Amino acid sequence: MVKYIAKRFGQIFILFYVFLALLFLLLDLQPGDISQQFVGNPNIPPEAKVIMVRQLGLDQPKIVQLGHHLWNYSFGMDMGVSWSSYPREVADILFTALPRTVFLFLTATVLSFWLGFYTGKLVAWRRGTVVEKSVMVTSIFFWTVFYPWFAILMLWFFASQLGWFPIGKFITVETWIGSPFSADSVFILMLTSIAAVTLVYGILRLVIDRSTDDPRSRQNLHRIALWSLIAVATVFWAFNSRRTYAMDILWHTVVPVLTLTLVNFAGTTLLTRSSMLETLREDYILTARAKGVPESTIRDRHAARNAMLPVTTSLVLQLAVVIAGGVITEQIFSWPGLGRALLGAITAEDIPVAMGALALIGVLSLLAHLVADITYAFLDPRIRVQG
Amino acid sequence: MADTLTPPTGELENFDPQRVVEEPLWRVRLRLGWRSFRRNWALFNDNKMGVVGLAIIALFGLMALAHPILMATIWSNHLEGGKNVYDIRAGADSIIVTKTIVEEVTDPLTEISQIEAMFLGTGVNIPEIGDTIESPLANPAPPVFSGVKHPHILGTDPFGGDVFSQLLFGARAAFLLGAIAAISSVALATLVGTISAYFGGVIDTLLMRLADLVILIPLLPLLIVVSGFWNVELTMLGILIGILSGLGGTAIILKSQALSVKVKPFIDAARIAGGGHWRIITRHIIPNVLPLSFLYMMFAVTGAIFTEAALSFLGLLNIQQSWGIMINIAHTQGYTLEGFDVWWLMFPAGLAITLFSAGFFLVGRAMDEVVNPRLRKR
Numbered sequence: 001m002v003k004y005i006a007k008r009f010g011q012i013f014i015l016f017y018v019f020l021a022l023l024f025l026l027l028d029l030q031p032g033d034i035s036q037q038f039v040g041n042p043n044i045p046p047e048a049k050v051i052m053v054r055q056l057g058l059d060q061p062k063i064v065q066l067g068h069h070l071w072n073y074s075f076g077m078d079m080g081v082s083w084s085s086y087p088r089e090v091a092d093i094l095f096t097a098l099p100r101t102v103f104l105f106l107t108a109t110v111l112s113f114w115l116g117f118y119t120g121k122l123v124a125w126r127r128g129t130v131v132e133k134s135v136m137v138t139s140i141f142f143w144t145v146f147y148p149w150f151a152i153l154m155l156w157f158f159a160s161q162l163g164w165f166p167i168g169k170f171i172t173v174e175t176w177i178g179s180p181f182s183a184d185s186v187f188i189l190m191l192t193s194i195a196a197v198t199l200v201y202g203i204l205r206l207v208i209d210r211s212t213d214d215p216r217s218r219q220n221l222h223r224i225a226l227w228s229l230i231a232v233a234t235v236f237w238a239f240n241s242r243r244t245y246a247m248d249i250l251w252h253t254v255v256p257v258l259t260l261t262l263v264n265f266a267g268t269t270l271l272t273r274s275s276m277l278e279t280l281r282e283d284y285i286l287t288a289r290a291k292g293v294p295e296s297t298i299r300d301r302h303a304a305r306n307a308m309l310p311v312t313t314s315l316v317l318q319l320a321v322v323i324a325g326g327v328i329t330e331q332i333f334s335w336p337g338l339g340r341a342l343l344g345a346i347t348a349e350d351i352p353v354a355m356g357a358l359a360l361i362g363v364l365s366l367l368a369h370l371v372a373d374i375t376y377a378f379l380d381p382r383i384r385v386q387g
Numbered sequence: 388m389a390d391t392l393t394p395p396t397g398e399l400e401n402f403d404p405q406r407v408v409e410e411p412l413w414r415v416r417l418r419l420g421w422r423s424f425r426r427n428w429a430l431f432n433d434n435k436m437g438v439v440g441l442a443i444i445a446l447f448g449l450m451a452l453a454h455p456i457l458m459a460t461i462w463s464n465h466l467e468g469g470k471n472v473y474d475i476r477a478g479a480d481s482i483i484v485t486k487t488i489v490e491e492v493t494d495p496l497t498e499i500s501q502i503e504a505m506f507l508g509t510g511v512n513i514p515e516i517g518d519t520i521e522s523p524l525a526n527p528a529p530p531v532f533s534g535v536k537h538p539h540i541l542g543t544d545p546f547g548g549d550v551f552s553q554l555l556f557g558a559r560a561a562f563l564l565g566a567i568a569a570i571s572s573v574a575l576a577t578l579v580g581t582i583s584a585y586f587g588g589v590i591d592t593l594l595m596r597l598a599d600l601v602i603l604i605p606l607l608p609l610l611i612v613v614s615g616f617w618n619v620e621l622t623m624l625g626i627l628i629g630i631l632s633g634l635g636g637t638a639i640i641l642k643s644q645a646l647s648v649k650v651k652p653f654i655d656a657a658r659i660a661g662g663g664h665w666r667i668i669t670r671h672i673i674p675n676v677l678p679l680s681f682l683y684m685m686f687a688v689t690g691a692i693f694t695e696a697a698l699s700f701l702g703l704l705n706i707q708q709s710w711g712i713m714i715n716i717a718h719t720q721g722y723t724l725e726g727f728d729v730w731w732l733m734f735p736a737g738l739a740i741t742l743f744s745a746g747f748f749l750v751g752r753a754m755d756e757v758v759n760p761r762l763r764k765r
């Protein structure tokens with residue numbers, strides 16, 4: 001397992017550099033170079049332009065430029081200075097936006113995977129019923145719906161028509177006037193508490209699994225652990241002075257997360273269903289039936305566990321959908337994340353920010369692939385053995 | 388021992404070369420093709436969703452054909468201010484009508500509020516209620532549903548263009564883009580997949596690592612950056628999407644199919660008969676991979692249409708008119724939160740994109756059952 005992870009990690013590392021080199025190529029393919037952007041300005045004398053070309057290293061051979069590009073992006077953490085909000089550094093802009101995108105991306109992926117798997121499992125079990133047909137039609141609608149239009153409809157329905165949720169944005173400015181906390185610090189604390197709950201729950205699960213062998217008491221202990229952790233987190237936030245601000249941020253996240261989840265959930269449902277239908281034809285399902293294993297156990301333990309494998313693989317292919325959906329979601333809900341930074345930079349012709357945002361989205365996608373691969377190896381022993 | 392070597396008797400003795408009707412080879416091929424088509428159609432027909440998808444595609448095909456015909460006949464001479472009202476872009480934005488200044492606007496087509504009139508006028512005199520003023524019909528007046536002088540089946544957009552005409556034209560643009568993207572993507576994927584399966588070794592490793600890289604690149608963000616740097620048009624976008632999606636996942640799937648074909652005995656037979664690499668690939672492997680290629684063509688169309696519409700919606704493409712641009716215009720002109728009140732701005736275009744994608748998706752799923760026997764119900 002460790003060997004497999006190390007190998008995948010090495011591959012991802014190499015791919016990251018190839019990706020960065022590709023970004024350089026993209027910049028280099030443009031007509032002229034970056035200093036040309038300033039040629040139109042009559043206030044800049046020609047000598048200054050020569051100095052600028054030398055300072056930016058544009059007179060050096062391409063291979064040296066590529067080396068600088070790779071070095072600055074990976075080790076120097078230097079992605080240049082933004083043009084549209086000079087003199088802010090690109091890294092500063094992007095790392096402020098990063099947690100928001102990661103939050104949107106992770107919650108939507110996890111929620112949609114969980115919900116989609118559950119629905120797909122039940123639907124496959126009841127093949128041919130009205131429930132199955134209606135779920136299928138709904139899923140196909142969500143899967144093929146034009147996402148920006150759907151997001152606009154959701155925004156209109158929940159924010160404008162019902163008025164339950166705010167119309168986009170990350171915070172309500174009026175609430176935050178005079179606030180002793182910055183929005184980002186509150187948000188990061190929220191993320192930390194979610195991460196802490198997940199981590200402690202994982203450790204507790206391991207401990208519980210080691211201590212008991214009875215599946216039923218294991219399941220009960222898992223539930224007790226999860227709910228008590230959630231209770232601890234709730235109490236922590238209820239007595240924290242940041243709670244109104246945290247609630248405000250939470251209130252703004254509901255509709256974007258819901259929209260992104262609904263669309264991705266449909267894909268997982270469709271896949272789980274077909275994967276489940278294939279698994280149900282296997283001989284070991286028949287054997288389990290013949291043995292008199294309860295139907296729910298056959299469904300959850302024998303079929304669904306094995307049907308999960310192709311769904312996990314497809315998670316990798318679905319990442320593209322989540323990332324594209326994330327960019328559009330951020331744009332429509334004015335969610336100040338990486339995607340919005342990218343679009344804003346493209347509209348403002350702010351090349352350093354655009355390239356930085358693309359690189360960072362690429363890194364996110366690489367990491368997500370790595371996680372999916374490791375999960376897959378964890379679920380399927382064959383992958384581990386083959387290496 | 389000797390009698391084992393004699394040819395089988397019986398049938399051969401009655402064999403009369405005169406009785407054999409010479410049938411040309413093309414007719415044999417056509418008959419075989421027709422037979423396999425009928426068999427596959429029966430399988431395809433089992434899945435009613437696939438038939439629905441086919442009907443949707445046919446409907447959009449009719450729409451795409453209808454646009455140039457309507458423009459040449461019924462819509463040909465509805466000129467207003469030198470422009471055709473039904474033109475996809477020009478529309479009625481040049482129509483100037485006389486509006487009465489009133490306190491409360493009940494009919495935005497003939498009336499205008501005092502404040503709006505102030506902005507329209509020269510700004511010196513405050514316009515009196517009851518006066519008339521020359522005002523453009525469509526902008527800044529809200530989009531209308533019914534026609535003023537010319538019938539607009541689906542109303543007009545914020546610039547006064549006819550929504551129905553734009554919708555029909557959008558079908559044409561969608562077919563064009565879908566065809567370019569799907570054909571280039573699948574052609575590339577088939578070629579890469581079969582070459583890498585057939586030759587193996589270094590070529591295989593290189594092409595498959597390239598495929599890994601392409602899968603990892605987030606397509607939409609990359610295209611956003613590309614469209615920011617260059618002037619991307621419909622054809623170029625189609626080819627770009629085709630290359631990026633063709634080198635990735637589809638190539639890997641088609642390669643695995645080509646691998647299973649490559650080990651079949653008839654490939655060895657072809658090689659022993661003296662067939663060259665190129666001939667074996669084009670005549671023996673590719674025809675056997677083709678059904679799966681067609682399947683992925685359907686899914687490639689769905690992906691391409693979504694990407695184009697998303698980029699148009701974000702206002703990054705340089706194309707004349709498409710469904711994405713219709714939504715973009717309604718969005719940027721501030722009709723995002725109007726919902727059903729101005730349904731004709733976003734619903735026709737949004738539903739068109741959704742249905743178009745759904746049509747190809749459904750046909751793809753039904754074809755999956757034809758190509759992949761494990762999925763069949765029988």
